[in-house]
């Protein structure tokens with residue numbers, strides 16, 4: 001992958017490529033401009049959201065997932081990485097130190113894949129080592145690649161979670177173009193787990209297709225043959241979603257994909273999703289598989305769903321976004337005590353405003 | 355005629371009809387079925403051709419005569435077996451822009467819909483009028499913003515099949531609606547709009563049906579004609595009934611196919627509602643997308659007696675059972 005950029009990496013001024021696909025083939029190393037640390041943009045108070053924080057230092061991605069929202073989002077599509085890791089860490093340190101009692105989960109995948117190309121995982125490496133010294137922060141790397149070698153010898157201090165978006169091989173082949181195959185992702189997962197990193201798993205977006213039940217069953221079994229549930233810090237489950245504009249973009253950019261043609265309804269957040277009974281069936285199925293694989297101990301949550309869907313899937317739901325934030329922190333405290341600087345207090349999280 | 359800034363000549367109709375006609379936007383309208391044949395027919399029948407056809411001689415080939423305005427007269431004269439027609443010739447040195455401005459002025463009364471504005475802009479583009487002139491002069495004349503981006507959108511609209519363009523024109527669809535239609539494959543548009551005369555369609559409904567049918571085709575891997583020839587769908591078009599009823603039937607059939615889970619749950623909920631909550635003084639509804647778990651009850655009371663009646667109905671066992679069953683689906 002690094003080869004691809006040898007002649008097309010730029011420094012100084014962004015070439016500002018507007019074409020989404022062309023932008024993926026040009027890497028721009030950017031200095032830090034303005035604030036880069038904020039709460040995840042998908043937060044919507046009508047849905048229960050995990051309220052993760054993000055550093056938007058990566059923009060665009062060399063992969064081509066048919067469902068990727070970036071195709072309808074980026075005005076400058078040049079693949080960009082902010083190289084100034086020290087400045088990023090300073091900003092995080094300054095902002096997170098104002099709430100020392102709070103556990104900040106901080107992702108680097110808002111506008112791209114955390115580890116997709118070599119220059120990205122070099123930047124990731126600097127962040128990994130920097131986070132080892134931030135008491136109330138966890139760095140969340142999320143990827144569909146298998147490029148983890150530089151992370152293996154890093155001094156991560158147990159403060160970085162390396163996560164994978166996981167889908168069955170049928171979905172990877174058809175909808176996650178250019179990403180690592182499932183067996184490569186599993187090998188990479190095994191390697192980072194052996195290097196002491198907690199692993200995160202995201203069954204999100206789950207995609208419906210003929211035979212999905214068996215495919216996800218094989219997937220869960222394969223994952224837990226590679227890592228043990230004790231090494232998995234959290235698991236998220238979510239289903240495919242996109243707004244009406246994105247639907248058109250996907251159909252234009254990937255005419256062979258049929259993901260947008262399924263039985264879907266438009267939610268209050270202006271996003272199409274599978275109809276609720278179908279989503280609930282999918283989520284329950286995965287949850288059941290996780291229990292069977294002994295992964296019931298991992299903190300498992302739904303991504304961007306309403307309380308009634310949580311109720312149907314788990315038989316309970318968090319009272320609020322703050323409550324879910326607390327439950328996640330509490331789970332980390334209990335299962336990975338080295339990652340939290342102090343015991344999370346419910347009333348503090350419940351009082352948070354989003 | 356000497357001394358006039360233009361010449362008038364009798365031109366053989368056979369020559370006019372045989373040669374290429376680069377300014378024949380009017381003939382395009384004829385192809386779309388948008389020529390109002392009645393009025394020129396009746397006035398021509400009673401008075402004959404009163405005014406000559408406006409034309410331009412081609413600079414490259416002095417023999418070619420390019421009609422700018424008067425195609426209807428040319429066709430009428432030809433249909434009456436006339437051999438020639440009078441033409442007024444504008445100066446051969448006028449620019450393409452000026453020639454098209456004359457065409458524009460002659461057709462302005464037709465250029466009221468987004469669909470025909472798009473078609474006119476496409477004619478300009480195809481005949482080699484520069485983009486800059488189109489954007490700066492013609493888009494303004496058509497009361498559109500002078501924007502290259504907007505021009506691109508209109509040219510996309512102009513790419514719609516002719517049947518669709520004339521339908522959009524007849525319904526006065528906005529540019530946005532036309533553009534939404536242009537997102538669909540030609541095959542689907544042609545199959546659908548070849549049946550549109552049997553339907554009662556608003557822009558919104560046409561869009562909804564096309565979107566849903568498009569999803570069905572992609573999901574099931576079938577062609578538009580295969581879909582429309584399926585017995586259930588074909589029967590809808592064969593049945594002798596009102597267009598509005600036929601449209602509703604098509605809409606139901608498409609909806610059932612696009613949303614099999616949703617429509618089957620809805621049917622069960624409707625049944626439960628009819629069995630347990632029918633003929634009440636309150637109305638029962640719910641979110642048809644099934645996303646929100648809530649039953650809405652609404653009523654209007656005009657007297658304390660009606661209110662007491664409502665309270666009694668709400669307290670009935672059947673009401674509670676009905677609500678319980680409906681909620682179990684949500």
Ligand code: SF4
Pocket residue numbers: 060061062063064065067068069070111112113144
């Ligand atoms: S890996 Fe993520 S950012 Fe990259 S194309 Fe896929 S969805 Fe988009």
